[in-house]
Amino acid sequence: MHAFDYVRAKDLGGAVSSGSRPAAKFVAGGTNLIDLMKSEVERPAHLVDINALPLASIERVSGGIRIGALARMTDVALHPLVKQGFPVISQALLASASPQLRNMASIGGNLMQRTRCMYFRELTFAPCNKREPGSGCAAMDGENRLHAVLGTSSSCIATHPSDLAVALAALDAVITLHGRDGDRKVLATDFHLLPGNTPNIEHALRHGEVITSVFVPDAAHAKHSSYLKVRDRSEFEFALASAAVGLDVASGTIRNARVALGGVGTKPWRSREAERVLTGKPPSEETFRAAAEAALEGATPREQNRFKIELAKRTLVRSLADLAGGAA
Amino acid sequence: MTLPPCYTNPEPDEAPNEDQPLDPTRRTFVIGSAVATAAAFVSPMLGAAPPPATPPKSDPNAMPVVLDVNGKRHELRLDPRTTLLDALREHLDLTGTKKGCDQGACGACTVLVDGKRINSCMTLAVMNSGKPITTVEGLASNGHLHPVQAAFIRNDGFQCGYCTSGQICSAVALLREGHTHSDDEIREWMSGNICRCGAYLGIVAAIREAANARV
Numbered sequence: 001m002h003a004f005d006y007v008r009a010k011d012l013g014g015a016v017s018s019g020s021r022p023a024a025k026f027v028a029g030g031t032n033l034i035d036l037m038k039s040e041v042e043r044p045a046h047l048v049d050i051n052a053l054p055l056a057s058i059e060r061v062s063g064g065i066r067i068g069a070l071a072r073m074t075d076v077a078l079h080p081l082v083k084q085g086f087p088v089i090s091q092a093l094l095a096s097a098s099p100q101l102r103n104m105a106s107i108g109g110n111l112m113q114r115t116r117c118m119y120f121r122e123l124t125f126a127p128c129n130k131r132e133p134g135s136g137c138a139a140m141d142g143e144n145r146l147h148a149v150l151g152t153s154s155s156c157i158a159t160h161p162s163d164l165a166v167a168l169a170a171l172d173a174v175i176t177l178h179g180r181d182g183d184r185k186v187l188a189t190d191f192h193l194l195p196g197n198t199p200n201i202e203h204a205l206r207h208g209e210v211i212t213s214v215f216v217p218d219a220a221h222a223k224h225s226s227y228l229k230v231r232d233r234s235e236f237e238f239a240l241a242s243a244a245v246g247l248d249v250a251s252g253t254i255r256n257a258r259v260a261l262g263g264v265g266t267k268p269w270r271s272r273e274a275e276r277v278l279t280g281k282p283p284s285e286e287t288f289r290a291a292a293e294a295a296l297e298g299a300t301p302r303e304q305n306r307f308k309i310e311l312a313k314r315t316l317v318r319s320l321a322d323l324a325g326g327a328a
Numbered sequence: 329m330t331l332p333p334c335y336t337n338p339e340p341d342e343a344p345n346e347d348q349p350l351d352p353t354r355r356t357f358v359i360g361s362a363v364a365t366a367a368a369f370v371s372p373m374l375g376a377a378p379p380p381a382t383p384p385k386s387d388p389n390a391m392p393v394v395l396d397v398n399g400k401r402h403e404l405r406l407d408p409r410t411t412l413l414d415a416l417r418e419h420l421d422l423t424g425t426k427k428g429c430d431q432g433a434c435g436a437c438t439v440l441v442d443g444k445r446i447n448s449c450m451t452l453a454v455m456n457s458g459k460p461i462t463t464v465e466g467l468a469s470n471g472h473l474h475p476v477q478a479a480f481i482r483n484d485g486f487q488c489g490y491c492t493s494g495q496i497c498s499a500v501a502l503l504r505e506g507h508t509h510s511d512d513e514i515r516e517w518m519s520g521n522i523c524r525c526g527a528y529l530g531i532v533a534a535i536r537e538a539a540n541a542r543v
Contacts (some may be wrong), residue, residue, distance in 0.1 A: 004408065004409070006408035029450075029451075030455065031450045034411070034450055035450060038431070049455055051455065074444075098435065098519055099445060099498070099501075099505075099517055099520050100432075100445050100447045100498065100520045101432055101450070103444045104446050104447065235519035236433075236520060
């Protein structure tokens with residue numbers, strides 16, 4: 001691990017000013033950052049510990065809930081407000097990591113976690129456009145079974161690993177960021193960026209800015225929502241494919257639908273195409289299959305991950321069918 | 329609570345007997361043996377020169393860290409890179425907590441901080457300054473094993489034992505969390521602790537027994 005100086009931020013202003021220095025990084029749970037610092041993929045010169053900031057509350061606000069960025073995954077997953085009004089968030093969190101890591105990892109840190117692409121995580125694999133812009137992509141023709149089929153570019157095919165971010169993308173969550181110029185808000189769907197030619201730029205957060213909270217609006221499709229995650233083993237594993245779905249069904253017709261996919265996209269993959277297919281239709285297997293076809297249209301596999309296209313479709317169909325069955 | 333037959337009550341306050349040195353821990357024994365073995369080979373070549381007395385170097389990056397472990401306060405100066413796991417093992421000699429993968433994937437390093445189970449390899453010691461920490465060494469009280477420890481022994485919840493302290497710390501937290509209503513639930517909520525020997529049947533049985541005993 002490279003040497004760094006450690007600072008404990010006492011308030012938000014202090015955090016922003018310490019975090020604005022070159023090569024400064026914020027640390028909350030540390031479960032991703034410290035891991036990557038050990039392998040020297042991350043080499044901060046200043047580590048700013050923000051755990052003392054009062055940003056861990058989970059509360060009802062006008063029109064929805066606000067989750068503090070320092071709330072821990074366990075506390076959010078088990079919170080009654082989240083379980084009752086936004087089950088997809090609770091389920092996505094409980095399907096993530098392990099109980100120990102969920103006790104440590106914060107909501108803000110979860111959104112900031114880096115890809116699990118092994119070529120990114122190991123310095124011994126030289127080419128990685130995300131780690132060293134312009135160096136190439138070893139995954140493109142390498143071990144790419146776990147890589148993305150949606151939102152890929154010729155520079156990068158790494159998936160975004162978060163389950164929570166998929167649920168937040170589905171539910172139109174809004175992320176509040178705090179920087180030198182005060183607060184600004186970014187839609188969860190706009191927070192993570194497609195790799196394009198700059199896979200090293202992963203999110204809308206500016207250097208020195210802190211994620212302070214996540215707002216999730218109340219909605220019938222949020223209350224009636226679920227998360228289905230398919231993976232190589234049943235616990236403590238990243239998604240091969242996952243689906244965050246919400247349905248508002250009345251009189252045999254889908255009035256409103258929300259669909260986002262995980263494990264298959266270079267960013268948490270909201271599918272408005274699938275939502276358009278579902279809206280106004282009866283909740284049937286046929287409708288769900290059509291929505292899945294729409295969601296994966298344009299998917300571009302590499303040699304080893306072609307299976308993910310059909311797997312994602314089936315994951316989406318099953319999650320919608322289970323959810324609709326539960327409504328009947 | 330009945331202690332398992334292999335358990336003998338320690339007398340923590342008893343003064344060490346000068347004639348009979350305390351049992352070496354496995355760690356000091358192994359390290360001592362390795363040093364002795366190496367010395368046997370090396371010393372003839374070096375003419376058995378005594379090692380030069382080097383004063384302990386002060387680390388210019390070190391910063392004050394207070395670790396409150398098993399009810400005992402330790403004032404340390406540590407390089408901020410030191411993980412909580414390394415601070416426990418290398419600076420406080422609390423080697424019950426094990427280093428397995430050192431990347432948060434195996435659970436061998438599980439300890440309780442503020443009563444919650446965490447991976448001590450994935451957090452820096454300095455980030456835990458002043459927080460109450462419980463390691464496997466702090467679970468037994470008044471000469472009695474923690475019920476989870478006793479249940480692991482009774483149910484053969486281990487083979488080689490390397491993951492066991494992490495399994496036990498994790499299970500102690502799990503009982504408090506209450507996710508022990510079925511074997512499947514126990515398995516799901518123990519998924520952060522890997523056992524390469526595959527002693528899972530005994531681990532689940534031990535946790536089930538300890539959970540039932542609490543009700």
